[in-house]
Amino acid sequence: MRRYLLTILALCAALLSQPTHALTVERWGTVDIALQGPAEGNPFMEVELSATFSQGERRIEVTGFYDGDGRYVLRFMPDAEGEWRWQTHSNRPSLDAQRGSLTATPASAGNHGPVSVRNTWHFGYADGTPFWQVGTTSYGWAHQSDALEQQTLQTLAHAPFNKIRMTLFPQPYEKGGSDLRWYPFAGQLPKGWDFTRFDPAFFRHFEQRVAQLRDLGIEADIILFHPYDRGRWGFDQMPPEVNERYLRYAVARLAGYRNVWWSLANEFDLVKSKTMAEWDRYFQIVRASDPYHHLRSIHNAFVFYNHNQPWVTHVSVQSGAIAKDPERAVLLRDVYNKPVVYDEVKYEGNFRQRWGQLKPEEMVLRFWQGAIAGTYVGHSESYTDPQDLVWLARGGVLRGDSPARLAFFRKILSDSPAEGLNPIDKWQDYPFAGKHGEYYLGYFGTATPTAWPFALFRTGLKDGLRFKVEVIDTWNMTVTPVDGIFEIRKRDDYTYVDKDQRSITLPGRPYMALRIVRVPSI
């Protein structure tokens, strides 16, 4: 799993100053260039290190980080094949003006590069592959025992999710919880943290988990702050200068992984110690610190952040009701003109809290309704457990009935037009998304129709176009072709119908969908 993480321990700075190393890394892989430097004093506070990576006219400025024991690391992710040269800048002579080069080889199979915004409301990998977000959340999975973390990775390897929300800071759990193996800062309670020193072991472990997710093809939506500390460690109440140092250190360490997304916070408005102006500034620090421009968002409880701000790449929202129908879900898409991810729409489970007691059918419904609105939805699970082994909080195994249906859902998505699903007629109730004239995905939710009169909204249509239809049972995971071809005729100002006025027969069950795809004319 560390095959992309090539670490060169350069024990001799003199050697490093000569570009003689045959360093190779695949495109969008991660390479660490390690330099030996001063260990005395407080290197976290006193030593500055960065490097310019260049290829032809291109320049990428990478901030190094101190990894303990006199070891300094430049972590680089090349976004183009070929030779890259680098040269360091430092306020310490032993680290300054070091030079070297590396070769970026073609990306290996399954490496599509980082995800970014595409077509206003959608996502795509750097190699052009669409990214159809089917996310889950397990806040603290990377702060558990090795055995439990391995189990989580094993679960994820067979789960339908291509993104996971996870916190960088640990969370205490309801029943108290035991001490963790490591913490982001040096020091310990009750004596207190040394906020001027990070604990590299904590970050090395966290990075390993991020890299393992990458190797599973899963994006890591890293939550940089959260309000759940509850006075245990105080990581939610650090002074602004500590927050800023923490952000720069975390970004320097993590930005080199192609699967990283930045989530400034979970339920930011519950972090009572920070003002809106601070959130704005933290966003801008992350943006300025990250040479790879990973996706940036922030997640709310009751107050919406102004996602129109230019440093927000996509909308990440919690709402109990918004994904229950597409007319609700489409609204934030229209407001922000950015990709919209409803990362928290309540969770499948049996918790007493109303946010954690969705039936699996309701969880799956929200993914479909979100997709019909041209948006994306997130899953998690909150089933009670005697050991408090809850997926949402700690990972482990999935027990619910929604993941299998979400795998089916993801397959349907990935067979859709690569430019993304967009509402066909968002102005009034018409439960179809797709691409005008070409592809229509409809979803009837909890309605139980026994027939659907074939009717398409006017845009992109003309008399004589021909379509085939499949009936999809989203719960029972079946796709059933409908006999025959539907040829359309204009009916009125808004609608084209089958020329023979045919309807599609439906089984009178809930959670049914339709896929209507244009076929060539005769």
Added chain:
Amino acid sequence: MRRYLLTILALCAALLSQPTHALTVERWGTVDIALQGPAEGNPFMEVELSATFSQGERRIEVTGFYDGDGRYVLRFMPDAEGEWRWQTHSNRPSLDAQRGSLTATPASAGNHGPVSVRNTWHFGYADGTPFWQVGTTSYGWAHQSDALEQQTLQTLAHAPFNKIRMTLFPQPYEKGGSDLRWYPFAGQLPKGWDFTRFDPAFFRHFEQRVAQLRDLGIEADIILFHPYDRGRWGFDQMPPEVNERYLRYAVARLAGYRNVWWSLANEFDLVKSKTMAEWDRYFQIVRASDPYHHLRSIHNAFVFYNHNQPWVTHVSVQSGAIAKDPERAVLLRDVYNKPVVYDEVKYEGNFRQRWGQLKPEEMVLRFWQGAIAGTYVGHSESYTDPQDLVWLARGGVLRGDSPARLAFFRKILSDSPAEGLNPIDKWQDYPFAGKHGEYYLGYFGTATPTAWPFALFRTGLKDGLRFKVEVIDTWNMTVTPVDGIFEIRKRDDYTYVDKDQRSITLPGRPYMALRIVRVPSI
């Protein structure tokens, strides 16, 4: 109706330079101070005139306007009682350094001052009276014959509306239409407009209508641009410098009326000739030109403007589906944290177009659903007519069945807590707005329940509080008290119920509402 519009024709500038006039105007009334100045050349382009109105330390800068025939006007609306002094500034000696004073008397009955934003999501008059927006739209009513305009005013005098959307530029009508009495600019077609000269007669007429609305207690939401010109006059395609001059002139003339609101455009995104940057700039010109800070908004077709911009005071939105349930309607409130007015939610009528064929029940439902979401809704009417006398376009009479119900609705609103209705539990479906612990207004829409188990969301509640209940039939316009008092007990983490588990009996009809008001404890 012109009783507040005191016009002093100062024929002698020398006289005006001495503050000897016993000018009086009521607080928030409109006073015109007229000065005689140069009529030669092009005064619209060449003569600058403004005045500083002062009272103690307060200063209000008012831009004057040229009204033709050598007449220049400073139109002033005092916002405080007592003496105001004024002094002019001009690039023409005969208009410069003129001085005078006036006395603002107490506001008369029915004069509550201008409306502004209050309590984040609501509106209030300057004297503290709540403004419960119940709006209508008649785009071109002030561009009709005198007889038809008088009929419209007569209709409005007995209608439930306290705001009307109306265009400053005229609209051509489907069947061609005849020439208008006057146009905003000098010149005529086909020869062309002189965009360097306004026609004061056009504006004097328009202002008279605005003042008549004011005297009826109706806010004039003046639409400054619209996309409906269709090549007839070209007012939607003027060069930017003409647009800017037009805005400044319109604001100089109209800002002195307390009932003015600025709507930058109707369906701004259909005005294809203007860029988003232009809209931003026009907003800022209006803001900078208006010394009274009247409300400012912009109305969309398919693309939402960024209502988070600081120059937008409240959200004005068209959407076919958004006001159909409160969980949709609440979303823009949460996004923008400003008052939200759904000015166009389709119209009552029988048009072929789907935006103009609401049944009256559906029109009224949208007002109620909007209110339950803590937002506001707009009405209009689109019934076909042999003479094209459609309320939406030209005014005249109202034929629909919704206005009577909207009068009833407005009465219910005005009996609600003065701070405004806010959602009681916006996080999931719970169709109540009000004030926690004090006042609950619930609405069941098209559902037809026969009973409602008395249950209130937890915020602001404790065991033993007592409530009385009324059943409201929003369509048949009845309010029926429920016998007895409901005393609450905590049931679970989220809910308080009647201590005797009682339910409210409902008639199994749609469009029913509940009003639940706290009564003193024993």
